Amino acid sequence: GIQVEQSPPDLILQEGANSTLRCNFSDSVNNLQWFHQNPWGQLINLFYIPSGTKQNGRLSATTVATERYSLLYISSSQTTDSGVYFCAGVNRDDKIIFGKGTRLHILP
Amino acid sequence: GAGVSQTPSNKVTEKGKYVELRCDPISGHTALYWYRQSLGQGPEFLIYFQGTGAADDSGLPNDRFFAVRPEGSVSTLKIQRTERGDSAVYLCASSLGPTSYNEQFFGPGTRLTVL
Numbered sequence: 001g002i003q004v005e006q007s008p009p010d011l012i013l014q015e016g017a018n019s020t021l022r023c024n025f026s027d028s029v030n031n032l033q034w035f036h037q038n039p040w041g042q043l044i045n046l047f048y049i050p051s052g053t054k055q056n057g058r059l060s061a062t063t064v065a066t067e068r069y070s071l072l073y074i075s076s077s078q079t080t081d082s083g084v085y086f087c088a089g090v091n092r093d094d095k096i097i098f099g100k101g102t103r104l105h106i107l108p
Numbered sequence: 109g110a111g112v113s114q115t116p117s118n119k120v121t122e123k124g125k126y127v128e129l130r131c132d133p134i135s136g137h138t139a140l141y142w143y144r145q146s147l148g149q150g151p152e153f154l155i156y157f158q159g160t161g162a163a164d165d166s167g168l169p170n171d172r173f174f175a176v177r178p179e180g181s182v183s184t185l186k187i188q189r190t191e192r193g194d195s196a197v198y199l200c201a202s203s204l205g206p207t208s209y210n211e212q213f214f215g216p217g218t219r220l221t222v223l
Contacts, residue, residue: 030208041197043151043214086150094206095164096141098150 002027002091006099013077014107021072021102023087031090032063034072037101038083046072046085077106110134112215114200120221121190129185129218133202140183141212142175143199151199157183158206190222 003026013019023032034046047054047061049070054061058078063070074081084101091097113132121127133140139158143151153167157177165175172190177183187194197217203210 033212035214040216041145041219042216043199045211045213048211088150088212090208092208093164094139094156094208095153095167096201096207096212097153100148100150 001095002029002089002097004087004089004097004099006085006087006102008102009100010103010105012105012107015077015079017077017106018073018075019077019104021074021085021087021104023070023072023089023099025068025070025089027091028065028068029089029091030094032065032070033088033096034061034070035086035088036081036083037086043086074104077104079106079108082106112200112202112213114198114215114218116218117216118219118221120223122223123190123192125190125222127187127190127220129187129198129220131183131185131200131202131215133181133183133200134213135181137202137204137213138180139203139205139207139210139212140177141201141203141207142183142185143201145197145199145217147196154185187220190220192222195220195222 035043051065088098142154145151156164160180172188175185199217201212201214203212
C-alpha cells in the first residue's frame with residue numbers, strides 16, 4: 001500500500017511566524033485531504049485538494065500530484081493553530097491512508 | 109446540517125467485556141468508515157461501508173472486531189473479549205460516496221479504555 005510521510009514531525013514557532021508543512025506519498029493517490037486535530041481530538045477538515053492550489057484565510061495548500069507531494073502553508077500563526085496536522089491520501093481501493101502528523105506548537 | 113456523531117464519547121470497560129460503539133453519519137452520506145487512533149499516531153483504517161455492505165474490512169485486526177450498518181445509515185462497531193491493547197480512540201467518518209472522489213468528514217471519536 002501507499003506510504004504517507006509528513007515533515008517535520010514537530011514544529012515550535014513564535015506567534016506571528018509562517019510555516020510550511022510537507023506531505024510526500026509513495027504512489028499515486030486519487031485524492032488528498034489536510035486535517036487539523038485540535039486538543040480535544042476532533043479532526044477538522046482544512047483542504048480537500050487532489051491537485052492544484054487552494055486558499056482559506058491564513059491557510060493555503062498546494063498538491064503536485066505528478067510529483068507526489070502536498071504542502072500546507074500557515075501564515076501569521078496564532079496560538080489556536082496549535083495541534084496536529086495530518087495529511088491523508090486515498091489509494092486505488094478507496095482506502096484513506098494517514099501520515100503520522102506534524103505536531104505544531106505556537107508560543108504566545 | 110449536523111455533522112458525524114459518535115456515542116459514547118468515552119467508554120471504560122474491563123478486560124474480557126463486550127463493547128459497542130455507535131456512529132451516526134451525515135444524512136445522505138452513503139460511505140462510512142471506521143478508524144482507530146492510538147496515542148501519537150495517525151488514524152488507522154479499520155472498515156469501509158458503501159451502503160449496507162462492508163466494501164473493505166481488511167483493517168479489522170482480528171475476529172473480535174465486527175461492524176454492521178443494517179440500514180445504510182447508523183453503524184455499530186462491536187468488540188468482543190476486549191483486551192488492554194484495544195484501548196484507543198475510535199473514529200468514524202462519512203462521505204457522499206467513495207472517498208476517491210468525495211471529501212471525508214470525521215466525528216469526535218469514542219475514547220475506549222480497557223482496564
